[in-house]
Amino acid sequence: MQYVTLHQQVKMPQLGFGVWQVEEKDAVPSVKKAIETGYRAIDTAAIYKNERGVGQAIKESNVPREDLFITTKVWNTDQGYENTLKAFDDSLEKLGLDYVDLYLIHWPTPEFDDYVETYKAMEKLYHEGRVKAIGVCNFDRDHLQRLLDECDVIPAVNQIECHPYLQQKEVKAFCEEHGIHVEAWSPLMQGGDVLNREDMQAIAQKHNKTVAQVIIRWHLQNGTIVIPKSVTPSRIEENFDVFDFELDEEDMSRIKALDRDERKGPKPSEMNVR
Numbered sequence: 001m002q003y004v005t006l007h008q009q010v011k012m013p014q015l016g017f018g019v020w021q022v023e024e025k026d027a028v029p030s031v032k033k034a035i036e037t038g039y040r041a042i043d044t045a046a047i048y049k050n051e052r053g054v055g056q057a058i059k060e061s062n063v064p065r066e067d068l069f070i071t072t073k074v075w076n077t078d079q080g081y082e083n084t085l086k087a088f089d090d091s092l093e094k095l096g097l098d099y100v101d102l103y104l105i106h107w108p109t110p111e112f113d114d115y116v117e118t119y120k121a122m123e124k125l126y127h128e129g130r131v132k133a134i135g136v137c138n139f140d141r142d143h144l145q146r147l148l149d150e151c152d153v154i155p156a157v158n159q160i161e162c163h164p165y166l167q168q169k170e171v172k173a174f175c176e177e178h179g180i181h182v183e184a185w186s187p188l189m190q191g192g193d194v195l196n197r198e199d200m201q202a203i204a205q206k207h208n209k210t211v212a213q214v215i216i217r218w219h220l221q222n223g224t225i226v227i228p229k230s231v232t233p234s235r236i237e238e239n240f241d242v243f244d245f246e247l248d249e250e251d252m253s254r255i256k257a258l259d260r261d262e263r264k265g266p267k268p269s270e271m272n273v274r
């Protein structure tokens with residue numbers, strides 16, 4: 001496993017396991033399978049409604065807590081200082097843990113203008129040692145700049161939609177400049193068309209790998225943290241089997257050329273749902 005070191009000197013596995021759209025009852029076998037396979041980082045969120053299942057799988061895995069890296073997120077309706085503290089307690093209780101490794105703001109929802117207060121509550125949790133690191137999701141440069149100007153703890157991570165069709169050059173450059181790690185959500189474009197492209201299949205065949213493995217490898221070689229989701233045991237294994245090959249410069253530049261600003265999710269500035 002490869003790790004990145006976050007601002008808070010915490011080590012985070014660069015490859016983790018995402019659990020959006022994994023129902024509570026399926027979260028237990030899926031997360032247990034992931035941990036057995038070797039994943040040590042799990043990415044959940046209050047809104048995924050599976051924190052109890054994730055917590056149960058963690059317990060049943062018998063892997064020491066300190067060897068696991070658990071991320072959860074504060075949902076839009078729980079933003080604001082006091083609400084965030086309550087939402088965190090609720091997530092912790094559901095997970096059955098006494099700390100989480102990374103706590104993230106799920107969306108900036110800029111029209112409500114309360115992500116700074118939300119982040120300040122997360123700073124309190126960080127100073128109390130109840131979260132090892134804090135960060136954000138779906139923050140554009142101007143949202144990040146406000147946190148840098150008005151808060152004390154630099155976000156450890158910005159988790160954003162990122163895959164070959166949406167390579168996020170601008171936000172990535174800003175994050176790199178400020179030492180904020182980029183984490184890719186929907187790294188496989190939710191299992192979409194990109195997996196069926198002939199040019200991607202040619203790269204995969206060259207390395208005797210699948211297109212999904214090539215894309216995960218591309219994220220890793222770009223220095224991005226990556227959290228593919230699957231409830232299919234063979235794919236859970238496949239997505240982890242990416243440490244025995246390397247894409248060459250030609251492969252990397254062919255994938256780079258696929259960037260076309262195509263999203264699966266909303267633009268951060270336009271996601272103002274509460």
Ligand SMILES: NC(=O)C1=CN([C@@H]2O[C@H](COP(=O)(O)OP(=O)(O)OC[C@H]3O[C@@H](n4cnc5c(N)ncnc54)[C@H](OP(=O)(O)O)[C@@H]3O)[C@@H](O)[C@H]2O)C=CC1
Pocket residue numbers: 017018019020021043044106137138159160184185186187188189190191192195210212213227228229230231232235238239265
């Ligand atoms: N912060 C945020 O706003 C967001 C965060 N996320 C996080 O990122 C994680 C990953 O993103 P997600 O949107 O789930 O999408 P992914 O890009 O990880 O794709 C998941 C889909 O691809 C399929 N799949 C997985 N592996 C393979 C494979 N090897 N070959 C073919 N198909 C495959 C899965 O099918 P199956 O399960 O049936 O095997 C599933 O349908 C989420 O689970 C969540 O933790 C996601 C969205 C937004």
Ligand SMILES: O=C1CO[C@H](CO)[C@@H](O)[C@@H]1O
Pocket residue numbers: 020045047265
């Ligand atoms: O992580 C995510 C998946 O679930 C949410 C909706 O229920 C999305 O908005 C979010 O980006």
